[in-house]
Amino acid sequence: MYKIKILNFEKKYLLDELIKIFLRPDQYVLTEEEEMDVDLVFNEENFSEKRTIYRQIYDKLSVLTGKQPEWGILTGIRPVKLCGELYENLQDVDLTLRKDVDLTLRILKEEYYISEEKAQLIMDTYLHQKDFCGMAPEKSAGIYIGIPFCPTRCVYCSFASNQVPDIEITKYLTALHKEIEYTGRRMKECGLTAETIYIGGGTPTTLSARQLAELIKQIKDSFDLSQLKEFTIEAGRPDTITEEKLAVIQSAGIERISINPQSMKQHTLDLIGRSHKPEDITKAFALAKKHHFQSINADVIAGLPEENAEDFLETLRELLSLAPENITVHCLAVKRASRLKDIDKDFHYKQAEIVAEMLGKGRKILEEAGYIPYYMYRQKHMAGAFENTGYCKKGKDCIYNIRIMDEHQTIIALGAGGITKVYFPAENRLERVPNVTNYQEYINRIDEMLDRKEKNLFMEV
Template sequence: MYRISVPDAKSRYRLAELANMFLRPSDYEFVIEPNPSASFDLIVGATAGSSNKQKQLVYDFFAQQTGRTLDWGILTGVRPVKLLAEMLQTRTLDEANALLREEYRVSKEKTELLSEVYRTQLSVNFDEAPPAVGLYIGIPFCPSRCLYCSFPSNVISREGSEKYLEALHKEIDAVAGRIETLGWYAESIYIGGGTPTSLNVSQLQELLRRISQRFITDRTREFTVECGRPDTIDKDKLNIIAQWGAERISINPQTMVDRTLEYIGRSHNAQQIRDAFSLAKTCGIPMINADLIAGLPGEDPKDFKFSLDQVLLLKPANITVHTLAVKKASRLIEEDQDYAYRTGAATAEMLADAGATLRREGYRPYYLYRQKHMAGNLENVGYALPGTESLYNIRIMAEDQSIIALGAGGISKIYYPEENRLERIPNVTNYEIYIERIEEMIQRKETGIQ
């Protein structure tokens, strides 16, 4: 076991996050020691300077000890494209990439990926923010819970969903009034979850009617409904989605391997995914995103390639390639605490193959984000055919626009461009508490949205 001295609890937390990318937690120990002795394998003192300097010390030590490097170096943040954009305010692209490689230890392949995503985003036109805002509406229900899931979603019930929607409708009306008073408008609207199409037909109809009538204007450029699981999709629901102006949906296979779908708790098979795509196209929905997950249990690179090839046959406008993130609240980590550590190399191969294949097929990477506990310390990348990039996805990662989030677990971020500052307005996560405290949630927005 490696023993490393650190000056305080904050440093221990920050550096342990980096160490986990090299080793199992049982293979190292960070000890808070103001006056460390020579018995430690590495001493990270308060005099090490900035947090980046401390990370560099630990990164270089573990890289030497293990013979491994990390593609993302010392970066542990969610938004590396935003970091690149900030660097480019005072540097050339070559200078920014050199800084990422030298100070942050990011690999050449990942700096090139960041540059490619950034260039794609430059080709997308955005409205001025404010008055343009993004709107997120959360539906925290699913038909069942997947093996890897840690999101605050709940198995749907009629009584629970009815009470939740009653509260959500109140919040929709209040927020619509507030942004109208300010002269703002919804540039993009995204209904996510959970699985929004786990609602029944009448519930979905009323929700979309209210959203359309309260938020959609002639300046609204994008309306997305995350359908998610194909077993929740039928012709009636898709017609309702199209009727109320949503031109984008997500149908998320995660994998096209039936044995994996069964193992991870998805209550559908690959053929249902194909059927859902066909049905959506007949209902006149022009843009479909498909999510795939690299690193699922029991899958190897051949399985992932099979899934990608099958999804490409469906011709979605967007394909988002996720790296499996093994969260503490998921059932997967209860079964295998070392899963993310063990599967890194195979997952990296899957992502590399996906990137090469999608570029050959005419897709280009347009947004990117990272999460904690990802297999191989990798990334999630959204690919799009030119002209089909999601404004909402780019905006939420760039954090250069107010995003107003409604529903349980929603965290609104109000952007003040003059100060380049965000103010958070959180809703409670538990949907039952959200229902009980809906008036408080509304009041938070009444005072916070300004």
């Protein structure tokens, strides 16, 4: 057990996130005791810049553990956003594109300790986003609508995901329809238009075909869709996909859906609590292709229990044979709210090497198949402290995914667990306006949720 002391820095939890990348929580303790013997002391020098403290922690713990995390001193979830801010600040000084790219890469590597590969990855991703969709239109917003229900709960899941009878879903939808109607009306009155709409979960296709049809109708009746560029709905679990539901979605003009296998190995699906079979994924894709959706996304996870690199690569190969327009590669994250945390709290630490192999070989396979990395984010407690990456075929980027990670547009979130983020461009600042996570509390307190939006969103824009 290492005893670690951090001096002259108030928000020690920020630095602790970097320490956790090197050491498991049971391997060290942060102490402030004056007389206690300690093994490591950070920031005795009282550095004026936080980044310097991070580099000191990285240097000392790298020597101690032999680890050299590829993301360097970064603990934040939006590395592409950081890259963009560095690049744009340089653009204010020098308008020579190549020089700005090279200098941004140098800063990422030398000041943030990011590896050559990861630095180039986020630079390429940022420039691709800039070229594809640029800045968000003025007075536009992304709309997120959450359906917090699933047929079963996966072992790694930390989201709002409930298994409930239909009567509970009906009550939830009544409250959700009220929030949609109110939000759409107030957006019109404030001159806000929807650039994107994203129905996520949970699993939205847990709803019946009739419930889906009524939800989509409420959305279309409530919002000004004249400037809408993209409408996405997560179908997600293949065991919730039917011909009737896909027909409802397609007939409403929604052109983007997700079908998420996570793995194409039956043993893995059984272990993680998925109730579908690999062949169900194939059938769901066949149904979706029949309805001519413009874009199908498929999520996979690197680092799942008992999978080796070849299992992961075989999942990718099988997916490529189904030709989805988007493939999102997640790294397993062991969150506090997941059942996997109770089973093995250190699971993600044990997966670092195998996940590195999965990501490296997987990226090569995807790029050879014509997929481009178009958005990316990181999470706490990820296997190997790596990243989640969205890949797409040319021109099939999901604008909503780019905007929510870029954080230069207001995202209005409806439903239980939704967190609205109000963007103030003049100050380059975000303010969070959360809904309660528990779906029953959401139903009971729906008027309070509307009042929160009124005071903290609509009275501010």
